[in-house]
């Protein structure tokens with residue numbers, strides 16, 4: 001079977017399953033598995049695939065047909081123009097979260113201390129440290145398995161021990177510590193919606209996506225707990241759900257912050273900046 005025939009067949013099967021990015025997904029999976037860049041799928045489209053290549057590719061396409069996200073199939077996801085290792089133990093970094101990194105780069109003072117809460121794969125902390133090597137980064141997560149991936153990413157992308165990783169629930173591992181900036185992409189999807197959204201989400205760690213109180217539970221706890229860990233002119237940056245704007249504005253103001261909300265490039269409220277008054 002020629003490469004061009006395999007790709008046509010795989011993307012048509014994915015399309016029939018209702019996967020809208022069928023061609024792209026087939027190409028990304030195929031290029032990664034063959035160890036070539038995507039453009040080579042065009043330039044080498046008449047190349048004959050070996051029996052082993054077809055078997056290997058077929059297994060992966062079958063996983064995608066079961067709605068497993070491409071990033072878990074390939075084991076990597078690009079975020080902030082950096083390739084991160086991802087496994088089912090971490091949320092797949094989303095493009096809209098790049099805005100949170102932009103804002104962190106903007107707000108963090110020179111040589112400031114920064115905390116990334118709910119660090120997951122380490123995408124935010126690593127991308128931030130790569131852009132701003134002057135910063136002292138601490139990354140914390142409740143999941144020990146996620147922290148292992150974050151450490152691997154940090155080691156691979158930044159080198160040895162550039163970030164301090166701590167294990168525990170929200171602020172519990174940073175008792176007594178103060179930061180100039182706290183950044184977080186916490187779980188904020190309403191737990192009541194679990195099982196009703198895209199099938200791909202069912203592969204991601206539930207504790208990284210969903211939480212109680214209409215998805216506000218963890219955001220509320222971060223706003224309530226951040227005060228003692230922020231320097232006097234410190235800033236808290238939170239990724240939020242598009243319907244959480246009013247809640248974050250009110251809860252932030254009630255805890256002594258001036259709050260402003262930035263929309264993502266799709267036009268949805270996404271990054272909340274809470275400045276300590």
Ligand code: GLN
Pocket residue numbers: 094185186187188189208209210239
């Ligand atoms: N933006 C993600 C999604 O909707 C949610 C990420 C999160 O809960 N932090 O899939």
